[in-house]
Amino acid sequence: MRVTIADVARQAGVSKTTVSRVINTKGEVDRSTAARVRAVIAQLGYVPSSGAVGLARGSSRTVGMLVPSLTWPWMGEVLQGVVDTIEAAGYGLLLFTCNRGAESVEHFTTQVSARAFDGLLVVEPENTLDTIIGLHHKGLPVVLIDDRGSHPEDFPSVVTTNREGGASAARHLLADGRRRPLVITGPSHFGCVRDRLSGFREVLPTDLVVVGDFTELSGRLAVEKLLAGEVAFDAVFAHNDISAAGAMRALRAAGRSVPDDIAVVGFDNIPMARHTEPPLTTVHQPAREMGETAATMLLGHLGGASAPDEPVVLPTELIVRKSAP
Secondary structure, eight states: OOOOHHHHHHHHTSOHHHHHHHHHTOSOOOHHHHHHHHHHHHHHTOOOOHHHHHHHHSOOOEEEEEESOTTSTTHHHHHHHHHHHHHHTTOEEEEEEOTTTHHHHHHHHHHGGGTOOSEEEEOOOTTOHHHHHHHHHTTOOEEEEOSSSOOOSSSOEEEEOHHHHHHHHHHHHHHTTOOSEEEEESOTTSHHHHHHHHHHHHHSOOSOEEEOOSSHHHHHHHHHHHHHTTOOOSEEEESSHHHHHHHHHHHHHTTOOTTTTOEEEEEEOOGGGGGSSSOOEEEEOOHHHHHHHHHHHHHHHHTTOOOOSSOEEEOOEEEOOTTOO
């Protein structure tokens, strides 16, 4: 059952008018009373309705967005898609990151619930899905921009074809005569990582798999380890462009030619991929389109449209450049 302003007022021992004043920072409320009300809001997980806040403030017209970090290479593209869409509709954006882990999540749950934005866009930070689902069940509209393959049924999501993306990389390498690929994955608990690996192996089976963490260092170390062990491989499929760049760096340092000796394919198609040496063949993940689509879905829901029952799927696309022509 949704927590109401009356529940907060009763628990805090104040009137509904006082709770409203605290939420909307209007009218005089002494510090101790305001602190008690905010503590009850956090304890009960109260999310003010956009309609109530709109009446109090004239118009909220604000969308919240929760992301793990702004340092993720493709996050800028997602954000640009979101901002372009919500600004065109006359909305503003409140952006929250989880750079400080549990401390950031605590700040989000205690502070954001009282800010009364109309709805929430989420690129899921680790260990926050239950919290987000809880907010949604209390009445907050949520759309997930899903890069991890979790696809929760509790609220709408925008996803991409990670399995097909992995398969397209494998088909391309197979057509070029590559038979012994090395796959450098991301963290194995991510659904997108499992999908990319499964799709690749369905087309081009391989037992050369190194679990990485999406960093340049993990790509470099994976290649260095296999070269040091004199393990033969004729291609690399890295699960993101950053680790693919690390793999190419290690190959160059070892005197191996890309693509003559070893072809390299990445995933994401971040802007950097066009500027590696050689330019990187990669699977385009439609990050900006995912942001645009998620924002459009959320705004439509706020306008009264029904949210889709199934994830909205945007396709990946193989972009061929000189690292694997």
